Amino acid sequence: MNNVFNAFILLGYATIAHLFLVNLILGISIIIPILEYIQIKRNDDELKRNQISIFKFMVITDLFAGVWATWLTVFLGGFWPLLTFYATTILFIPITISIAGILIALPSIGIYWYTWGKVSNKLHLFIGIIMCIGTIMVPLGFNMIFAFINDPVGINQLGGNLFAVFLNPLYPTFTLHRIFGAITMVSSLLLGIYGYLYYKTNQERYGSMMYILSYIALPSIFIESFLGFIYAFELTKYSPYIASVLFGPFSLNPAENNLYPLFLIFISIILIMWILLISLIFIHFRGKKSHLISISLAIISLIGIPFGEFINDYSRYPYFIITGDKGIYLSQFINNIINITDFWVISSFIVSIAVLSAYLWLLYQVIIKKRFSH
Amino acid sequence: MKAWGLVLLSFLSLSSLSIGENNLISNANAAEPMTILGIYVHGFFLLMAVGLPYLVLAYEFLGIRKRDLEYLNAAKKLSTVWGISFAIGAATGTLVEFGLVQVWSGTLVAIGSFFFAPLTLELFAFMVEVVFVVIYLFTWDINKPSWFHFLSGLVLLIASNISAYLILAANSFMNVPWGTGDLVSKILPWMPALGPNSVNQAALDNLYVMLQNNGTIALIKYSLENNVGIIFYNPMIPLLNPDLFATFIHTVLATIIIASFEASAFIAYDYIKRISERNYRFKLLKVSYGTGAVASILMAFSGDFMGRIVYQYNVLKFIAFEGLGNSGGRDPIMGILLYGNPNYNFPGFDYYLALASRSVDPNAVVQSVLAAQSFATWGYYVYWSMVISGIILFIFSIFYFAIYSEKLQTLFKKIFRISLDKFVVYSSFIAPFLGLIAASSGWAVREAGRHPWVIYGLIQYWQVITPNTITPTFSILIIALELSILVLGSFSIIYIMRFRGYKK
Numbered sequence: 082m083n084n085v086f087n088a089f090i091l092l093g094y095a096t097i098a099h100l101f102l103v104n105l106i107l108g109i110s111i112i113i114p115i116l117e118y119i120q121i122k123r124n125d126d127e128l129k130r131n132q133i134s135i136f137k138f139m140v141i142t143d144l145f146a147g148v149w150a151t152w153l154t155v156f157l158g159g160f161w162p163l164l165t166f167y168a169t170t171i172l173f174i175p176i177t178i179s180i181a182g183i184l185i186a187l188p189s190i191g192i193y194w195y196t197w198g199k200v201s202n203k204l205h206l207f208i209g210i211i212m213c214i215g216t217i218m219v220p221l222g223f224n225m226i227f228a229f230i231n232d233p234v235g236i237n238q239l240g241g242n243l244f245a246v247f248l249n250p251l252y253p254t255f256t257l258h259r260i261f262g263a264i265t266m267v268s269s270l271l272l273g274i275y276g277y278l279y280y281k282t283n284q285e286r287y288g289s290m291m292y293i294l295s296y297i298a299l300p301s302i303f304i305e306s307f308l309g310f311i312y313a314f315e316l317t318k319y320s321p322y323i324a325s326v327l328f329g330p331f332s333l334n335p336a337e338n339n340l341y342p343l344f345l346i347f348i349s350i351i352l353i354m355w356i357l358l359i360s361l362i363f364i365h366f367r368g369k370k371s372h373l374i375s376i377s378l379a380i381i382s383l384i385g386i387p388f389g390e391f392i393n394d395y396s397r398y399p400y401f402i403i404t405g406d407k408g409i410y411l412s413q414f415i416n417n418i419i420n421i422t423d424f425w426v427i428s429s430f431i432v433s434i435a436v437l438s439a440y441l442w443l444l445y446q447v448i449i450k451k452r453f454s455h
Numbered sequence: 456m457k458a459w460g461l462v463l464l465s466f467l468s469l470s471s472l473s474i475g476e477n478n479l480i481s482n483a484n485a486a487e488p489m490t491i492l493g494i495y496v497h498g499f500f501l502l503m504a505v506g507l508p509y510l511v512l513a514y515e516f517l518g519i520r521k522r523d524l525e526y527l528n529a530a531k532k533l534s535t536v537w538g539i540s541f542a543i544g545a546a547t548g549t550l551v552e553f554g555l556v557q558v559w560s561g562t563l564v565a566i567g568s569f570f571f572a573p574l575t576l577e578l579f580a581f582m583v584e585v586v587f588v589v590i591y592l593f594t595w596d597i598n599k600p601s602w603f604h605f606l607s608g609l610v611l612l613i614a615s616n617i618s619a620y621l622i623l624a625a626n627s628f629m630n631v632p633w634g635t636g637d638l639v640s641k642i643l644p645w646m647p648a649l650g651p652n653s654v655n656q657a658a659l660d661n662l663y664v665m666l667q668n669n670g671t672i673a674l675i676k677y678s679l680e681n682n683v684g685i686i687f688y689n690p691m692i693p694l695l696n697p698d699l700f701a702t703f704i705h706t707v708l709a710t711i712i713i714a715s716f717e718a719s720a721f722i723a724y725d726y727i728k729r730i731s732e733r734n735y736r737f738k739l740l741k742v743s744y745g746t747g748a749v750a751s752i753l754m755a756f757s758g759d760f761m762g763r764i765v766y767q768y769n770v771l772k773f774i775a776f777e778g779l780g781n782s783g784g785r786d787p788i789m790g791i792l793l794y795g796n797p798n799y800n801f802p803g804f805d806y807y808l809a810l811a812s813r814s815v816d817p818n819a820v821v822q823s824v825l826a827a828q829s830f831a832t833w834g835y836y837v838y839w840s841m842v843i844s845g846i847i848l849f850i851f852s853i854f855y856f857a858i859y860s861e862k863l864q865t866l867f868k869k870i871f872r873i874s875l876d877k878f879v880v881y882s883s884f885i886a887p888f889l890g891l892i893a894a895s896s897g898w899a900v901r902e903a904g905r906h907p908w909v910i911y912g913l914i915q916y917w918q919v920i921t922p923n924t925i926t927p928t929f930s931i932l933i934i935a936l937e938l939s940i941l942v943l944g945s946f947s948i949i950y951i952m953r954f955r956g957y958k959k
Contacts, residue, residue, distance in 0.1 A: 141589055141593075144542070144545075144585045144588065144589060145585060147545050147546075147549070147585070148578075148581055148582050148585045150549065151548070151549075151552065151578060151581055152578050152582075154552050154553075154556065155566070155574045155575055155577075155578055157556075158555075158556050158563050158566035158567065158574075159566055159567050159571045159574065159575060160567070162563035162564060162566065162567040162675070162679055163675060163679045163680060165556055165560075165563055166560050166563050166671075166675050166679075169556050169557040169560050169921070170560060170921060170922060170923060173557065173921070173923050176553070176557055177557075177929070180549070180550065180553050180557075181932070181936065183546065183549050183550075184546065184549075184550060184936045184940065185936075187542065187543070187545075187546035187549075188543065188546065188939075188940055188943050188944065191539060191542060191543070191947060192943065192947075195947060195950070243923065416567040416568075416679065417679070417682050417683075417684065417685070418564070418567055418568050418678055418679065418683065418684070418685060418686040418687065419567060419568050419571055419685060419686075419687050419690055420685060425575060428579070429575075429578075429579075432579040432582065433582060436579075436582050436583055436586050437582075437586070439586065440586040440589070440590070
């Protein structure tokens with residue numbers, strides 16, 4: 082294996098792992114204040130219990146997302162310093178927005194947690210909204226990187242107008258698509274989980290959560306799908322290379338790389354999500370339950386984002402930046418001043434998989450088997 | 456669409472871009488305050504994340520061993536602070552990380568070479584840390600003490616210390632670029648060989664020349680775009696830096712001292728306020744103060760080790776903080792410690808300035824000496840505030856151990872007219888401040904003392920600054936965010952650290 086391949090594999094691995102987790106965080110951060118608003122309106126303590134358990138899950142996810150963010154930054158800087166330099170220089174403003182978002186979101190998560198029940202409901206909701214705004218600021222900035230490498234608008238603005246990058250035509254649709262994608266993923270996942278719990282326990286606290294989540298998931302998947310359609314159309318215009326990779330035989334110019342079959346699978350995943358979501362909502366509103374549909378919806382909602390991310394990232398291969406129907410090869414950005422040996426790839430995979438497996442095994446032992454309990 | 460490709464490729468060639476040295480220096484000077492503050496804020500929370508586990512595990516160990524729920528209660532309480540410090544440390548770490556790649560973007564070359572192995576290995580340690588922080592914090596049950604829980608904390612402690620070692624490896628390389636052989640001595644003639652040569656000296660020589668009138672863009676262009684080939688053959692060598700051994704021990708001891716004495720201050724406050732619970736609190740205080748005292752005594756030896764390394768590899772810094780001035784002179788204590796001779800005559804700045812003629816870049820020698828002279832005007836006081844704080848803590852620690860001897864307690868009371876118990880309680884309010892003064896002064900001396908070099912003898916600070924202008928608005932925004940995190944994070948810790956009485 083060569084430097085470029087090793088670096089590409091590691092970057093892709095870290096990117097997909099990170100984005101999978103941050104989508105969970107983004108979705109939960111948006112849903113949590115909505116749930117709190119409803120909870121305050123209804124004065125519903127059961128809803129508060131659900132809200133707390135969702136939030137706990139988010140805090141742990143956030144820790145892991147932070148680890149992968151660090152992996153991503155070190156891999157970008159270590160393997161692709163040239164690209165990172167151009168990105169941080171030209172995309173200075175969007176990246177600053179993201180950093181400010183991180184700095185607002187992380188402390189506000191802590192404050193939100195520790196002020197629960199200790200300040201007035203309205204103030205607590207306000208802190209939740211700040212947390213939500215901080216979290217949304219992160220993709221608002223970082224998605225510019227993806228928009229930029231698909232269509233490098235503002236590339237010639239170094240020392241000039243650094244806001245020019247915001248004129249990227251792909252940016253608004255792509256960013257909104259990502260945000261609604263996260264809301265869809267999380268609300269469908271939670272709907273599936275609560276559907277299963279409702280089936281198992283018949284407790285109304287789960288049923289009422291399903292009711293609320295239906296009103297979030299359904300509009301969200303509709304908007305996400307609509308924006309996805311628009312984005313695909315925009316790609317044909319502003320990033321035709323990616324469009325040709327994704328649309329295969331239906332594209333105007335065949336590309337070096339063909340992801341058409343994978344793209345079809347991705348579309349199928351979204352369609353299955355639609356079907357499962359509507360089915361679950363339909364049977365729930367008719368007073369029935371289905372553990373099979375619930376579990377399927379939870380699983381499929383988790384698959385959608387990493388799969389879509391894989392297609393999004395791999396569609397640029399063998400280029401890093403797309404310039405119309407061609408691009409700049411990965412090899413032009415690779416770090417040539419050190420050897421990126423196989424050791425780094427193998428050790429990264431082994432360490433990350435071993436540590437995460439150990440974590441899951443321990444959680445299973447502690448929570449399910451009640452071993453090592455004090 | 457081809458036009459875009461042409462624009463991009465012409466940008467990549469960067470041939471038309473030229474950023475003047477003066478602009479870059481003013482840009483770097485504008486960026487320095489927010490960077491310094493960011494590192495201090497990060498360090499403030501990180502020192503709790505690295506140092507506090509020693510105290511938490513000491514309480515937990517005693518709690519399990521003695522089946523004492525009071526110790527376990529204290530361990531659990533402090534582990535929440537540990538968790539919060541870890542989370543805020545991670546958040547501010549992101550800030551520092553982005554500060555490096557975005558504001559000091561030339562450091563990308565270092566990340567892609569000298570720092571590559573330490574930073575990548577640190578990813579592994581960080582992952583272990585996160586996993587075990589979750590396990591440790593979420594499986595607490597003080598009513599059922601468990602060695603499994605203690606062991607998970609121990610793994611976390613080891614991982615956080617390895618993480619600190621690896622991050623400090625990058626910082627130590629900035630002070631002592633270990634593995635560059637005699638490269639630096641060609642530029643700064645007084646420098647010894649810095650380990651075996653693991654760099655492409657010809658490529659770095661050329662890079663050094665290229666950097667003289669240019670900054671980050673030249674650095675990136677030359678080393679990454681021009682395909683100069685491998686410039687660093689052994690990425691693991693920064694891990695064997697002698698400066699790293701000294702810095703790591705010194706830093707970890709500092710974190711233990713501050714964290715333990717901070718906890719002592721909170722316990723002492725409640726000791727005074729809650730008369731009915733004094734026995735419980737004094738029991739906790741003996742452990743926290745004792746942990747800080749052991750670390751303070753070890754710090755004296757570590758400080759000696761650190762000082763020898765600084766003298767060997769950063770001698771201008773040594774002259775500045777020892778106040779030896781331009782002409783040098785005798786320094787009896789240092790003379791004995793370093794040469795066994797109180798009359799040893801240390802050379803001053805003039806001696807090193809005279810070596811400029813032997814350098815391939817005499818201007819670098821002049822700049823280094825001028826920077827050290829400028830640093831001496833304030834660095835001397837900062838350094839001595841560190842030393843004096845350390846000496847006072849050392850004395851406090853010696854007194855503390857007298858608590859285990861009744862005769863010494865009586866003697867102490869006769870001399871100072873205060874009981875030793877009271878002394879421990881009241882000195883707990885002074886000790887954390889002394890620790891913080893010593894640590895922040897020590898770090899200031901370490902970092903400012905190598906100015907203007909970001910990597911000593913190779914790359915200057917203005918040569919790695921972003922070509923984008925750092926505006927006052929941007930700096931103020933970042934500084935405001937940093938201060939908000941410092942204030943909010945500190946309040947959270949103060950809020951949790953209040954030790955409430957143990958309720959069965």
